Structure formats: structure tokens, C-alpha cells
Amino acid sequence: MKIRLLINGRDQEIETDPQTPLLWVIRDILDLKGTKFGCGKAACGACTIHVDGQAVRSCSYPVQLAAGKAITTIEGLGTPEAPHPVQEAWIEEIVPQCGYCQPGFMMAAAALLEKTPAPTDAEIDAGITNICRCGTYYRMRKAIHRAAELKAPVLPEEAEAIAIQDNSDNS
Amino acid sequence: MKGKAKKISRRKFVVRSLLGGGGILLGTVILARNPLRRALYGVLENPKNLTYLGDISDPMLWFEIRPELPIILHSPKVEMGQGTFTGMVQLAADELEVRPDQILIKHAESASGNIDGLSTGGSTSIAGFWQPLRELSATLREMLRTEAGKKLGVATADIRLEEGVASAGLKSLPYGQIAQGVTEWEIPETPALKEIKDYKFIGKPVPRVDLEAKVMGEPIFGMDAVLPGMLYGAVVQPDKVGVVFGGAEITQAEKMPGVVKVVVEDDFVGVVANSYTEAEAAKAAIKVDWKREREWTTADIKSAIQIGKGDKMLIQKEGRPGGILEDAKDDSSLITATYSSPLGAHAQLEPNGAVASVEGGKATVILSTQVVKLTRKEVADRLGFKEEDVNIVPTYLGGGFGRRLHTPNAVHAAVLSRAVGKPVKCFLNRKEEFQKDTFRPPTQHQLSAKLSEAGSIEAIEHQFASSDVMFNAALLPGFLSTIVGSDIGTMRGGRIQYSGIPNYRAISWHCELPFATSWWRSLGLLANTFAIESFMDELAVAAGKDPIAFHLDHIADNEEGKRLKNVITAVRDLAAFRDSARDGRAMGFACSTDAGTPVAMVAEVRMEGKEIRVDKAWMAIDPGFAVNPDQVRAQCEGCIIMGISAAMYEEMRVEDSELKPIIYGPYRMAQMKHSPKEIEVEIINGTGKPGAVGEPPLGPVGAAIANAVFRLTGQRLREMPLARG
Structure with a gap:
């Protein structure tokens, strides 16, 4: 079955059994190895990713449930230049x-x-x-x-200071 | 230990120019006898007839300088989390006059000749590299200086080396350029090493070299390896212990979707498929007839591990402890207690697996292993290949702890790859990982003592029973067992380390189990120290003394004793130790010396309902010299938490011949909520030379907690796991 996935902001179409755990799609089809296999029973959390912003243990999450949702893996969390x-x-x-x-x-x-x-x-x-x-x-x-x-969002007084600076830059 | 360290002679360096003079490879043959001696520390006073197990002819460490940075350091030791790679880079950078980020450290492939026959483990890596790696680095530095002088046309003495660049006045050359075109290198006498105070990186909290890769999730582990056209394998494993293969029914599995081949070779039954899930599904459809001779239960395991059963060995004796303790029994002055520890699993997060490619009489196996040389031999033997036709490519380990001293998974992947003529990845699922583990052996300990009228120990005895740690491991050659006569791994921490006691002895009982037990971080140390240090606490109470004062009264004034006293007084002061409960909290103390490293710990506990909580822990350690104080601290923190996990929660059982639990959760382990909220570590550099760090901090954890619980509740916990649920 063909399934469309939005992984780390990229639209991807993959073909697999819809019951396949999302973990193996991520690791073996999409070749993103940062998400780990630990137990296969959602007991250790090594495979944790985000699906629509929620933490999900991907070893026990059928890929079909992820269709059309925004998936984030460690590779999409941040980069060396712009870490989360x-x-x-x-x-x-x-x-x-x-x-x-x-x-x-x-x-x-x-x-x-x-x-x-x-x-x-x-x-x-x-x-x-x-x-x-x-x-x-x-x-x-x-x-x-x-x-x-x-x-944490910047403190109100800091925000004000930044705003003033921005204004002066614009002038 | 004492005196001037012997320098490596020139002939032990090996130099090769890269093809066409494009760079230099400089290596050294090291690690001759010392690491093995260290592994046997405290057990054998005079190891005789022990020979180095590695290849003497090949270099063990290689530097590779190419035209561009980084300089590559090929390591025969693997990085399994203890920060070894970072320490090695620090040792090299300071003597080589480069920054740590100008060195790239890599796991050496066995085909490169860097085979370490001793395995990675036993907390020996940094201690073993301390002298040879710095000397190799200093030698390479001077070789580069000499060539830079020639190329820049200035006297060698005028060349200044800094951050990988040689300069003289306005002229400069990066190291990579110096090496260009040089085909004949002269190896100088080993230069004098810098003084520790002059080091910029050694002794400093340099960030881990693998930090970014691990935080960004880079594919650095064996499980992450991929080869082109790779298929997925799975190998049938028995659920039960003590079974014999009686045949397999594979017809259903052969018809399953995605299956490429079902492979049966003698008692090996495996399947190769297009994906992991298809391979696992097909494996589940294979019916194997496992023949059982008898049933096994937890009670059978307990009764197998008993003092008085198995092979007895006296490992320590002074005076006439037997007679005095016998008399004490008669006049009721004998103090005695029995302790035990359960079967424990490694439970490392990365399962054991491998990617193998067998083609044209050659094999390549990529995996997490602590025993590169043994893995190569096992694969070669099974395939009928010469060892040099098998290349083992080690990767970063997703936890070692002794679990990767046994690597049948490499053989599994190789057999499946040969059967289908394509690369195959296969690994254990978590149930198999728990059931096919090479467990921490269960132990039983009998402690007996008599106190003098003044309240000091007049006689003490430690008898302990355990199954194998070392000698089923195929790690050490058979002759060693004949020299030692018993299992030295189980003895770690099993001797009485106290002095001023006229009569003492330690006796080991080596028992048999129907499944493999083996190395688990620190071997016997955790269980032995739990027993001895809990008992020391019981004796202090019986003597009416503060436990720390009682310990200090029984420690010698020699160098070892002073180092132990130093960590004890340091942790006492750090924790502001008190011997009584207050505000629903109490402290407990314990200490141990393992592989030459003394460690002392104080734990503070409170009860939350029926649950013991360890809120705070303090530890003092004297590793001799901390090459990286931050990573020594990290090892102490990690050992405290792993020790809490093992001492309080973990336990494998045997039901209906089946090892259980088979999953995290039911196999209870420390989680975030069980971790102390505060951990303070004090490091004492007692000798100026690095010693063991990765395992010694585990020693006192169980006893420190149990002793604290006694002060809080009055209850002595003599069985691990302390929080048996």
C-alpha cells in the first residue's frame, strides 16, 4: 500500500504493509537511523519521535496511523548549526x-x-x-x-529592549 | 607502579609512508603484558607464564597524517560509553601539539592489523594507553619537527609547533603539508614527555569527542550499519534453557511474504527476508522441536548457587580464622550474616546484531563488539576461512558492560549472508536479548566475624558462591584457568581489604548453571562489596562505633591504605556524614578498592510509602590521575545510577525452564524517578598516573543504600534486589 508521509518537513511516498511499525519505515525505508530500536514493545522509549507534536513510541505505531501527519525525528529536531x-x-x-x-x-x-x-x-x-x-x-x-x-520566551523588559533596537535599526 | 616508566624502544615503532609520499602512518606495538596483569590485579600476586594474546608483530595504535586535517588515530579499543576515545584524543593532542578537534579517532578495522586480543573492558583502556600513546604522539611530533626544519630551511630547534602548524619566524607549514613527499622517515629516540602541569587538555574537562554525533543522532552504531543490497535475517532461538535441537519444520515459513530463504545448518535455523518485519514473522512460523532433559526453576538456580557446593578455593588467608571462628560459635561471640544477589541481565539498549557480507571467500562483518579478535576467529572458524580473510569493522557500542564479549550474532549474520550471497543484517529481538544474555551470576555470601573486647575485628571470613564469570567466556586461553584454578572474575571485591586483623580468610565456591553467566560491569565487585560492606556496617554497630571511624580503624598506613582513607574522609566531609536518622532521612556508607582504584560513597535515603528513595549520593574516588575529570564524574554518576538499578530492582527468574522477564518494565530498572536529585563527586589524583574508572564506582552502591535503610528503619536488607517488588 502507498502511504504519504510528511517527515521532517519533507513529503515522502513509501510503499509498505500499512501495519508495519513506523520505526522500520523510518529506519529501513527512509534510512533515518537516529531513531533507535530498543525493545519493539514501547517499553524503553529508544524509538520516540513526534507525530503532530506528540511523543510517540514508533516501534509500536503502525505506519498507516501516521499518514498525512507531521512526523519529526531526531534528524529534524535540530542541526549542528541550529540545534534544538x-x-x-x-x-x-x-x-x-x-x-x-x-x-x-x-x-x-x-x-x-x-x-x-x-x-x-x-x-x-x-x-x-x-x-x-x-x-x-x-x-x-x-x-x-x-x-x-x-x-523560555524572552522576559518582557528584554523584549522591549529588542523592540527599541529594532525600531532604531529601521529608522 | 613505582619508578620511572620504561620508554618504548625505537624498534617498537612502525612507520609507513602513504603511497607516493602523501602522508605518514606511524604506529606502535603496545599493551604488552600490563593490561592483563591489571585485569588480574588483587587476585594473582605474581602472574606467571602469561603471554600477550594480541599480535606482537602489528602496531596497536596508528596515526595517519594526510594532506588535510584531521589527523586520524586508529584505535584498537572500542568506545562503549566510558569516554575512552575522548581520553585518547586528549593524550595524543597534548604531545602532538594539536587541538582535540584536529584529531579524528576511529575504530580500527581488523584488516588494518590493529587487533587487540585482550578485548575492551576491565577499566583498562586509558590506564594502558597513558604511556605508549603519549610517547607515540611525542615521537611523531619530533619527526614532523625535523621534516619541517628541512622543508622550511631552518634549524630544527627553531621550529615552533602549535595547533597542527610548524612555524619559524614568518614561515609556516601545516602538519599535512610537512608529511607530503617524505618517503624516508627517521624515528628518533623517544622524546621526554611534558610535565602534567604543562598540559592544555590532559587533566581538563574536555567535552566528549563523540558528543555532537550522539546528540544529533548520527548513524554510528552497529545497528545503524547498511551495505548495498542488504537483506534482513532472523535466527531461531530456544525459549527455554537446557534444551537440545531436535529438528525444524520450515515449510510454512518458506511461503511467507518477503522470504528469500530459510537456512538450516545442523542446529542453526535462520531466515532471510526483504525486511526486518518479514524476517521476524517468518521466524515465528518456524516450528523447532526443542528436546528437554529436565525442568528448571528459580528455586533450582538458588539451590545450585550455595556455599558448600561446587569447587572450593581458598583465595586469602592469614592467622587461624577457622579455629577462632569455631570457638566463637561455641561461646556465642560469633557474628554471622548471609547475603545474596540475583541473576542479573545486561539490558543494554542496543541489541546484539551484525551486518555481514560474505562473498568470494572474503567476509566483512560490521558490529558492536568488545572482542574484535575473538569475533574474527569465530566467524573465520564457522565459515572455514583464514582469519585474514575476515574483516571485522567495529562501531560505537550502544552499551557494552560485558555483553559484547560474546558475539555469536556475528556468526549468525555471516552464515545467512553466505547462504543468500548478499549482505545480511540480523539482530536479536528484545525477548531473545533477555533470554540469550550472558547474565551476571547469582551469588551467595556467608560472612562471619569475632570482635575483640576493644571492638576491633579479631577474625573475619568471607565465603561466597557464584557461577562462572570468566571461564565459559572463551576470552582467556585454557591454560589460564589451570594457573588460577578458579574463577578470578567472581573474586573481584571478594577479598578482605582491611588490615590490623590477625585472622582472616576468603573462600570462593564455583558452581554450575545450565546457561551462560559471564562478565557484567565490574564482575563480582557489586555483589561482593554489597556483602562485605553491609557486614562491616553490622560489625560497626555491634562494636558501638560510627561506621566510618570503624573502617578507618581497620585500614593500613601503606600507600594503598592512605589512598583508601583519603576517599573515605573526603566523602565523609562532602556529605557531612551522620550516623543517625533525622527528619525521615538517613545516610549509609560503604567503600571498596577495585583494580587499584579506591572509592567511597554515602547514600541518603527516605521512604516514600514502602518504596526506598535514594535522594542524594556523594562519592569520592581516587583514579590515580583523572585524564578527564568531567568524564570520571560521569562514570561515577552513571555507576551510582546503574548500581541503584541493579542493587534495588533488577532480577531475572526461571519459570518452567524459561528465563523471565523478557521486556523492560517487568524487568525493573532505575528510571528518571529513581535517580538521585543530587550527586556530588570528589576526585583525588592520588598517584599522578591514571588507573581504572569505568567499573570501580559500582562497588559501594548496594551496601551504601542498604546501610542507610538500616539507619532509617532498623531493618537489615541482606538480599539484592533491595526493593524486591
């Missing part, structure tokens, strides 16, 4: 060890921050349920708080 605030914070805190689970965590964290822009520790505990074997949770928590700061 979560990626920027992950670099500042030097989070990864082996690194395998990290894209799934960053996708889960980015989705959390969309819903909860300044999460408390308890909200991070409840919202981030992926598995990391190297035990990088301690740095991840710091990085999520840092990403929240980086992502």
Missing part, C-alpha cells in the same frame, strides 16, 4: 555516554517542554519514562531544566 534547545542543553551538560538511547530521550524531553515549558522535578519524573542503561538520568534532568531556560 534540548540538544543545546544536552551538549552543554555533556549528557551522553554510550549515546544509543539519547535521541529517544531528547525527543521525549522536547515534547514534554512543549506541554510543560518549565517542568518541576516531579513533572520530569512523571513525563520522562524512557530507559538509559548508562545511567545518565542525573545529567538529563539538569539538561531538561537548562533547555527550559534556553527555550
Whole structure:
């Protein structure tokens, strides 16, 4: 069956069994390897991506459900030149060890921050349920708080200052 | 350890000019006997008759200088998360006079000759590279200086080297240009190394060299490998333990969609298909007759691992502990306790798999492996190839922890590729990953002691039972087991490290299980330290002493003892340790010395309903010298959290001969909510020379938590997992 997918802003048509988990379409048909296979049962979160902005464990998500929806993978989250605030914070805190689970965590964290822009520790505990074997949770928590700061809208007085500067540039 | 380090002699360097003088390859033969000695540290005082397992004739480290940057460093060790690559780049950059980002470190393919027969593991990589990599880098630097002098027409002494450029006055040449056209290189005497205080990168918190790749999700792992025209394979694995292959029914699988071929070779049954999902579906349709001789249950496993069963070995003895403890039993002054730890899984996130291409009598296998040389041998043996016709291409590991010291997955992919004449990728699914793991062995520990009237230890004994760690691993040659006589892996942390005790002994019991148990990060250290340090805490309580004071009373004043005391007092002060509960919280202390690295830890716990929560952890470590303090800290944080996971939650069971659980979740592991909110680490550079870091911090975790729980609730937890649900 032919299915149209909007992946990282690109329109793609693929042909596969509609029940195929989205993970394998992403990894093996579209050759985007940043989304990882960990368990195949939605238990570890290594395959987390965004579908219409929601965090989804793609190993257990049939590709047909994604038809026509906006899919974002780690490759679409940010680039080395323009990293997502979560990626920027992950670099500042030097989070990864082996690194395998990290894209799934960053996708889960980015989705959390969309819903909860300044999460408390308890909200991070409840919202981030992926598995990391190297035990990088301690740095991840710091990085999520840092990403929240980086992502925060500029303070009103700063916004005003920027506006004044913009006006003076225009004059 | 002491005295001036022996320099590598000139003849041990190998130099090759790139074709047409386009650059230089400079390598060194290193790692002769020391890493193996270190692996045996504390177990064998005088390892005799041990020979290096690698290829002496080939260089172990290669620099490759091409006209353009970066300089390539080919590493025989793999990066499995411990930051080894970053440390290696730091060691090289400072002596080579380049920036870390001017070096690209790569996993050496076995075809390049860089085969390390010792595996990556045992926390030995940076310690092993400390001297040879800096010497190799310094030698290459001086060779470049000499050639730069010739090319620029100035005296060698006037050449200044900085950030990969040689300059003299206004003239300058980048390293890549210096190497151009040079066909004859002269290798100088090994130059003197810089002093540590003069290093710009060594000893500094340099960011990981793989940071960007890992944050951007680049395809760096074995699972991400792709070859043109690649198909997907799956290999049938038995659900149950102790079974024998009795034949397979494959006709239904052969008709399944996408199936290219069902491959049966003796007891190997696999399928090749056009996609992963098709291969898995076809595998599920294969019916294998597994013949069982008997049933196995968790109770059978427990009764197999018992003190008094299996092979007994005395590993440490002083005085007459047996007699004194026997007498103490009679006069009721004996203090005794039994501890245990369960069967544990590696549960690393990247499954074991491989991409293999077998064609025209040659094989290439791309995979995550800790044992490049052994993987090559196993593939070559199975295919009937010469080892040099098999190229193993190691990748970044999605977690190692000892799980990738066994790589039958490489053989599976190679057999399937040969059968279909195309490249094949195949890997274990998560159920198979849990069931075919080479588990952390279950253990049982019996501790006995008698205190003197003054409250110090008069006699102590540690007896422990475990199944294999090392000798089913095929990692070390058979002769080693005959020298050692027992399983040295299980002994890590099993000896009594305290002094001033007139009578002590440690006895190991080596037991058998019907499935493989093997290396799991730190081997026996976690379980042995849990038992010994919990017992030390019980003795301190019995003696009416503060546990830290009690420890300090039993540590020698020699160099090792001083280093251990230093980490203990450091963590005591860092945590402001107190021996009693307050405001619903309590602290627990434990320490260990593993592979020459002393570590001390304090954990603070509280109860949330019936759940133990570790809110804070403090750790002090003396790795000798921290090449990268940030990554030493990261290893401590990671070990604390992995230790919480293993000590509090993880446990495999055997039901109806089947190993369970088969998935994360039911296999309980630490998650974000279980991680301490605060972790403080103090690093002490006690010797000026790097030692082990990747495993030693695991030692005290279980005991520190259990000792804290005792102070909070009065309950002694003597069985791991501590939070058995």
C-alpha cells in the first residue's frame, strides 16, 4: 500500500504493509537511523519521535496511523548549526555516554517542554519514562531544566529592549 | 607502579609512508603484558607464564597524517560509553601539539592489523594507553619537527609547533603539508614527555569527542550499519534453557511474504527476508522441536548457587580464622550474616546484531563488539576461512558492560549472508536479548566475624558462591584457568581489604548453571562489596562505633591504605556524614578498592510509602590521575545510577525452564524517578598516573543504600534486589 508521509518537513511516498511499525519505515525505508530500536514493545522509549507534536513510541505505531501527519525525528529536531534547545542543553551538560538511547530521550524531553515549558522535578519524573542503561538520568534532568531556560520566551523588559533596537535599526 | 616508566624502544615503532609520499602512518606495538596483569590485579600476586594474546608483530595504535586535517588515530579499543576515545584524543593532542578537534579517532578495522586480543573492558583502556600513546604522539611530533626544519630551511630547534602548524619566524607549514613527499622517515629516540602541569587538555574537562554525533543522532552504531543490497535475517532461538535441537519444520515459513530463504545448518535455523518485519514473522512460523532433559526453576538456580557446593578455593588467608571462628560459635561471640544477589541481565539498549557480507571467500562483518579478535576467529572458524580473510569493522557500542564479549550474532549474520550471497543484517529481538544474555551470576555470601573486647575485628571470613564469570567466556586461553584454578572474575571485591586483623580468610565456591553467566560491569565487585560492606556496617554497630571511624580503624598506613582513607574522609566531609536518622532521612556508607582504584560513597535515603528513595549520593574516588575529570564524574554518576538499578530492582527468574522477564518494565530498572536529585563527586589524583574508572564506582552502591535503610528503619536488607517488588 502507498502511504504519504510528511517527515521532517519533507513529503515522502513509501510503499509498505500499512501495519508495519513506523520505526522500520523510518529506519529501513527512509534510512533515518537516529531513531533507535530498543525493545519493539514501547517499553524503553529508544524509538520516540513526534507525530503532530506528540511523543510517540514508533516501534509500536503502525505506519498507516501516521499518514498525512507531521512526523519529526531526531534528524529534524535540530542541526549542528541550529540545534534544538534540548540538544543545546544536552551538549552543554555533556549528557551522553554510550549515546544509543539519547535521541529517544531528547525527543521525549522536547515534547514534554512543549506541554510543560518549565517542568518541576516531579513533572520530569512523571513525563520522562524512557530507559538509559548508562545511567545518565542525573545529567538529563539538569539538561531538561537548562533547555527550559534556553527555550523560555524572552522576559518582557528584554523584549522591549529588542523592540527599541529594532525600531532604531529601521529608522 | 613505582619508578620511572620504561620508554618504548625505537624498534617498537612502525612507520609507513602513504603511497607516493602523501602522508605518514606511524604506529606502535603496545599493551604488552600490563593490561592483563591489571585485569588480574588483587587476585594473582605474581602472574606467571602469561603471554600477550594480541599480535606482537602489528602496531596497536596508528596515526595517519594526510594532506588535510584531521589527523586520524586508529584505535584498537572500542568506545562503549566510558569516554575512552575522548581520553585518547586528549593524550595524543597534548604531545602532538594539536587541538582535540584536529584529531579524528576511529575504530580500527581488523584488516588494518590493529587487533587487540585482550578485548575492551576491565577499566583498562586509558590506564594502558597513558604511556605508549603519549610517547607515540611525542615521537611523531619530533619527526614532523625535523621534516619541517628541512622543508622550511631552518634549524630544527627553531621550529615552533602549535595547533597542527610548524612555524619559524614568518614561515609556516601545516602538519599535512610537512608529511607530503617524505618517503624516508627517521624515528628518533623517544622524546621526554611534558610535565602534567604543562598540559592544555590532559587533566581538563574536555567535552566528549563523540558528543555532537550522539546528540544529533548520527548513524554510528552497529545497528545503524547498511551495505548495498542488504537483506534482513532472523535466527531461531530456544525459549527455554537446557534444551537440545531436535529438528525444524520450515515449510510454512518458506511461503511467507518477503522470504528469500530459510537456512538450516545442523542446529542453526535462520531466515532471510526483504525486511526486518518479514524476517521476524517468518521466524515465528518456524516450528523447532526443542528436546528437554529436565525442568528448571528459580528455586533450582538458588539451590545450585550455595556455599558448600561446587569447587572450593581458598583465595586469602592469614592467622587461624577457622579455629577462632569455631570457638566463637561455641561461646556465642560469633557474628554471622548471609547475603545474596540475583541473576542479573545486561539490558543494554542496543541489541546484539551484525551486518555481514560474505562473498568470494572474503567476509566483512560490521558490529558492536568488545572482542574484535575473538569475533574474527569465530566467524573465520564457522565459515572455514583464514582469519585474514575476515574483516571485522567495529562501531560505537550502544552499551557494552560485558555483553559484547560474546558475539555469536556475528556468526549468525555471516552464515545467512553466505547462504543468500548478499549482505545480511540480523539482530536479536528484545525477548531473545533477555533470554540469550550472558547474565551476571547469582551469588551467595556467608560472612562471619569475632570482635575483640576493644571492638576491633579479631577474625573475619568471607565465603561466597557464584557461577562462572570468566571461564565459559572463551576470552582467556585454557591454560589460564589451570594457573588460577578458579574463577578470578567472581573474586573481584571478594577479598578482605582491611588490615590490623590477625585472622582472616576468603573462600570462593564455583558452581554450575545450565546457561551462560559471564562478565557484567565490574564482575563480582557489586555483589561482593554489597556483602562485605553491609557486614562491616553490622560489625560497626555491634562494636558501638560510627561506621566510618570503624573502617578507618581497620585500614593500613601503606600507600594503598592512605589512598583508601583519603576517599573515605573526603566523602565523609562532602556529605557531612551522620550516623543517625533525622527528619525521615538517613545516610549509609560503604567503600571498596577495585583494580587499584579506591572509592567511597554515602547514600541518603527516605521512604516514600514502602518504596526506598535514594535522594542524594556523594562519592569520592581516587583514579590515580583523572585524564578527564568531567568524564570520571560521569562514570561515577552513571555507576551510582546503574548500581541503584541493579542493587534495588533488577532480577531475572526461571519459570518452567524459561528465563523471565523478557521486556523492560517487568524487568525493573532505575528510571528518571529513581535517580538521585543530587550527586556530588570528589576526585583525588592520588598517584599522578591514571588507573581504572569505568567499573570501580559500582562497588559501594548496594551496601551504601542498604546501610542507610538500616539507619532509617532498623531493618537489615541482606538480599539484592533491595526493593524486591
